[in-house]
Amino acid sequence: MKTLIEGGTVITAIDITAADVLVEDETIVAIAAPGSHSWADEADKVIDASGKYVIPGGIDPHTHMELPFGGTSASDSFESGTRAAAWGGTTTIVDFAVQVKGESLVGGFDDWMERAEGNCAIDYGFHMIAGDINDESLADMDVLIDRGCTSFKLFMAYPGVFYSDDGEILRAMQKAAETGTLIMMHAENGMAIDVLRAQALERGETDPVYHGLTRPVITESEATHRAIKLAELAGAHVYIVHMSAKEAVAEVAEARDAGQPVFGETCPQYLFLSHEDHLSKEGFEGAKYVCSTPIRKRADGHQDALWTSLATNDLQVVSTDHCPFCMDDHPTLGTQKKLGIGDFTAIPNGLPGVEDRYQLIYHGGVVGGRFDLNRWIELCATAPAKLFGMYPKKGTIAVGSDADIVIFDPGTEWTKSVDQHHMDVDYSAYEGMEVKGKVETVLLRGKVIVDGDEYLGRKGDGAYLPRERMSVHH
Ligand SMILES: [Zn+2]
Numbered sequence: 001m002k003t004l005i006e007g008g009t010v011i012t013a014i015d016i017t018a019a020d021v022l023v024e025d026e027t028i029v030a031i032a033a034p035g036s037h038s039w040a041d042e043a044d045k046v047i048d049a050s051g052k053y054v055i056p057g058g059i060d061p062h063t064h065m066e067l068p069f070g071g072t073s074a075s076d077s078f079e080s081g082t083r084a085a086a087w088g089g090t091t092t093i094v095d096f097a098v099q100v101k102g103e104s105l106v107g108g109f110d111d112w113m114e115r116a117e118g119n120c121a122i123d124y125g126f127h128m129i130a131g132d133i134n135d136e137s138l139a140d141m142d143v144l145i146d147r148g149c150t151s152f153k154l155f156m157a158y159p160g161v162f163y164s165d166d167g168e169i170l171r172a173m174q175k176a177a178e179t180g181t182l183i184m185m186h187a188e189n190g191m192a193i194d195v196l197r198a199q200a201l202e203r204g205e206t207d208p209v210y211h212g213l214t215r216p217v218i219t220e221s222e223a224t225h226r227a228i229k230l231a232e233l234a235g236a237h238v239y240i241v242h243m244s245a246k247e248a249v250a251e252v253a254e255a256r257d258a259g260q261p262v263f264g265e266t267c268p269q270y271l272f273l274s275h276e277d278h279l280s281k282e283g284f285e286g287a288k289y290v291c292s293t294p295i296r297k298r299a300d301g302h303q304d305a306l307w308t309s310l311a312t313n314d315l316q317v318v319s320t321d322h323c324p325f326c327m328d329d330h331p332t333l334g335t336q337k338k339l340g341i342g343d344f345t346a347i348p349n350g351l352p353g354v355e356d357r358y359q360l361i362y363h364g365g366v367v368g369g370r371f372d373l374n375r376w377i378e379l380c381a382t383a384p385a386k387l388f389g390m391y392p393k394k395g396t397i398a399v400g401s402d403a404d405i406v407i408f409d410p411g412t413e414w415t416k417s418v419d420q421h422h423m424d425v426d427y428s429a430y431e432g433m434e435v436k437g438k439v440e441t442v443l444l445r446g447k448v449i450v451d452g453d454e455y456l457g458r459k460g461d462g463a464y465l466p467r468e469r470m471s472v473h474h
Pocket residue numbers: 062064321
């Protein structure tokens with residue numbers, strides 16, 4: 001089966017080229033100047049990409065499909081969430097398998113593999129959340145590395161649930177240093193935050209806005225600093241997830257400038273939403289925007305600083321931390337965000353975004369004049385592929401790479417709304433926002449799975465993607 005994509009502008013993290021792309025079965029086999037070949041004669045299918053961008057499928061290295069959290073589960077299943085990702089031009093996710101405290105690391109990995117198996121619309125891999133750090137779980141890390149899980153996530157937040165103390169973190173980082181794998185860190189001082197939350201509730205402060213106010217900037221910047229220093233002590237690479245405070249990003253930037261292998265990501269919600277306009281909305285509306293780290297104050301300059309950090313490579317990746325919960329009851333999962341009416345600490349943490357990311361970052365970054373087309377591709381596809389051991393199979397358009405290709409129309413203007421999205425959640429975090437640029441056609445390993453407003457894929461199109469070790473070191 002040969003597919004020719006002709007007449008488009010191919011954009012990678014490096015180049016912008018008027019070129020035709022030839023796909024054979026699942027792989028890109030040739031790229032050439034228009035008119036320099038006669039591929040149309042032998043092609044089974046020809047896609048006209050005139051006037052469009054031909055870009056690599058997006059890679060979202062931070063999603064939580066079906067995640068159990070706070071007495072319910074994230075509303076997107078592997079099936080619905082990966083289908084929504086496809087609609088948004090993302091063709092690979094790296095989700096998080098979970099080791100529950102007291103249970104085995106490998107057992108948790110197997111559990112998540114089973115949940116995803118046969119259900120995904122796009123390719124998927126797993127990072128492993130290590131709930132317990134002990135001799136057994138450290139030994140289990142070797143087993144998972146062999147199975148293509150080469151990154152491990154730890155939490156400095158959520159005492160009693162996922163929390164690791166500094167000694168446990170150091171041991172896991174030593175293991176990562178030994179094995180050439182990557183530690184991902186949720187950097188918030190959970191012990192301090194728990195004190196602030198209890199004090200707020202005692203004062204009768206129960207609205208969603210207090211979620212943000214009890215996780216002040218210093219709880220993120222302190223934990224980020226500590227994570228970086230522990231990584232330095234262990235000689236390990238560390239990747240700070242979902243960064244929202246400029247003071248925390250400054251810690252990453254300082255370490256990178258000193259030559260330490262420290263990396264960081266942010267997410268669309270921190271770039272487009274704010275404490276003032278969203279989290280502090282009247283009544284319970286703010287619950288839609290409850291996530292950790294919290295959405296911060298625009299007036300303090302966090303949004304502008306995050307955009308600048310993406311442009312200057314102080315931050316390397318935009319992921320989503322996709323973890324949706326419905327405002328009204330979910331048909332099968334029941335009450336979600338409303339668990340926290342009258343007690344902000346009971347609001348499930350997370351918001352939807354896996355479908356939004358690639359297009360939003362084009363709109364805010366490229367149309368917004370903050371960085372160029374190449375940087376957009378790098379942030380949303382190429383850098384995650386390199387950091388998480390998928391490059392050059394994924395994350396670029398090159399001969400030999402998987403034919404995960406998006407045809408993107410840079411001119412389409414449209415309005416974001418819950419009415420047009422495909423995520424299994426009853427609100428859009430970006431309701432009413434007018435954006436420019438839209439995904440038109442999506443190929444997953446050569447198969448067209450989205451064509452205009454038609455979904456042509458099916459569950460099980462997506463395969464488990466065993467990952468290599470990271471291929472960037474700064
Ligand atoms: Zn997360």
